[in-house]
Amino acid sequence: MDGRRITASPRPCCGRRVVAKKRPRGGLDGFVNSVKKLQRREISSKRDRAFSMSDAQERFRNIRLQEEYDTHDPKGYCSLSLPFLKKRSKIIEIVAARDIVFALAQSGVCAAFSRETNQRICFLNVCPDEVIRSLFYNKNNDSLITVSVYASDNFSSLKCRTTRIEYIRRGKPDAGFPLFESESLKWPGFVEFDDVNGKVLTYSAQDSIYKVFDLKNYTMLYSISDKNVQEIKISPGIMLLIFTKTQGGVPLKILSIEDGTVLKSFSHLLHRNKKVDFIEQFNEKLLVKQENENLQIVDVRNTEITEVSRTEFMTPSAFIFLYENQLFLTFRNRTVAVWNFRGELVTSFEDHLLWHPDCNTNNIYITSDQDLIISYCKADTDEPLSDGNAGSINISNILTGKCLAKIKASNSLPMNECNCSASCGGRNCNSRKRIKASRIRSTVAEALEDITALFYDEDRNEIYTGNRLGLVHVWSN
Template identity: 50%
Template sequence: MLTLLVDRFFFMITAHGVVFALLMSGVCVAFSRETNQRICILNLSSEEYIGRIFYNKFNDSVITASAFKSDNYISLKCRTTRIEYIQNGHPDTGFLVFESELLKWCSSLQIDNVNAKAVTFCAQHSIYKVFELRNYSMLYSISGTDVQGIKTSYISRGLMMLIYTDARRHAPLKFHSIEDGCVLKSFSYPLHHTRVNFIELFHEKVLVKQENENLQILDVLTSELIEVNRTKSMVLIMFFYKAHLDDLWLGQNAGSIKISSILIGKCLAKINARNTSVIKECKCSGRRCNLSKPIKGTKIKSTLEDALKNITSIFYDEERGEIYTGQRLGLVHVWSK
């Protein structure tokens, strides 16, 4: 187990041995996974607030969505920067993308690294646009009228799901080809409660979790429906559903990380608080990092029990086979086999 100490933690991604930690203050810090030291800060000025960061595997770059004080933090500007430049400590070598889009804070950006697509939503004009990730060219647009949300499939190729609003207890769903936007299938999903925890697209399957209901998994191609007991379903979505982390933790103090089968809910692995480990530390606080240059990590002692407290975010690095967790106190833990 490795630990890096930063400001209050919000979100993270990893790529090619670089850990990108996005803090609640809007500062994004890049760490080297090889040396466990800070590389650089991605913010180009103290007035830049980075709201999201994405990895584009098709040109080995990261995309940041930022707002600026000079604009009262209203508009979003998207910038792409190659990983190799960041590894060399030069985050200022990127360039702007999606410049034609009028993106406000109520707008959105999704990156689909399986289908090589980016999906933007302009709230002012209520329109979705799909871009090619390889060269950022626009492919087509879809009207966002009466659309509650849009989901792309991050595991299988070709599908995009649009969730429409309905005054009745139904969720109208339309499935489009992500390549050209053509409608492939549509139907209404019955809802028993006004509160829906989530509706997600995973593979060619729709996952629906309603309040006090079992998790339902519907195969879009065959219409086969599978139910997973709700006592198990709360711990099986950690790697692809980050918006409901509170549902993943069984206790407020020393919890445990469970990795379960998405189809049957069976627990495949579990991390418990049992051992003590020596970890390395890099101190940062506030909007800017305290370190003007990377320094050698100092050794501190931490327990696994401490590492499993107050988890706010979780990420799985498929390339290295590691789990990354972030805490409210600003610690990033890396769990290796």
């Protein structure tokens, strides 16, 4: 999931909107013709749905706990000067790239682990007073971008740094270079990485200027200077500018993401005395919701409005937009639902009650085909939630809501059990030898307790989870 915005707030916060990855497709603009979208759907090269579902079940059938990494290492922290960096803390973000797993702890320490050697390669904190806030893998140039704050700056501004994955693999995290040095990213400034369009959006609150950079080479493309701009939303090919609310409504502009050209200017009528819950843009559709009002889905091409009753569509805590399927997910009260842009509920998920009530999107992964959602859930929906209970990792089909696989303590293979097809009794099993040589200290149930971050490596078919103790667990078959 991409489109992550990192604010310069003293405390990290999860954005309400997350953009699911979109596979590259040439010639895409903001107003994609509906007929072409239908044609793409009909002649799609995707595998048959039934086969895809059975394939997914097979992929996750025998998945089990294989490895454990620890981000906490008092001996390895000798170069760090801040006391809180040396304390054990929960994992808040996991990113995998090129057989390297990056785990970021809430304290601000980030460690890189090799899946080939199962050893920690290095810590990414280059300076003794550096607190890393977020990570972004830039596949355009095979590098990792870290977003940090520093004690020397009173933790007041965001600083970005890019480091080639190859340098990190060699244990040289200091071989990178800083980005956007000309920008003052003090609160409420931010930086947003948009993998869908290959762009970076920065906001300097000091001079109220938004700037758009190319994610491939970090060159600045254009800037937007208007103190009346309250928010910017990014969709494939376009940006939506939301201006200060007036008595007649809210002024809006749609810009080309490539060069900032204004494609359309208009105003949307609002109820004067009711706060706006959200305004979201998805291609030619605009989603507008005010407090205690119906959801409005506006087609910006012809201003046609579709309304969804407020009793059917209640304000979610977060969205995930699925550009491949022309759908969007909503998260509310630990539940996930799938909607189309006619305002119809497409899917309600079975056996998929999220563990965390705040919808931490670091605990959710959408596959690149946008057909599967992997989440940390309650293991048994009939049992009450408790801090001592182990949750489960659920793999569900987005279009049907069906739970295809579930990793939970009661159905996971023991760590020393032979899992090969030969009847060797475990005596000659390579899998068993590897488990014996590992550093796993947690039981399966312990590894499934209080998972605070989750990532799925589609190339390796491995799930990585992090917990409140700063441990990272590898789940593989």
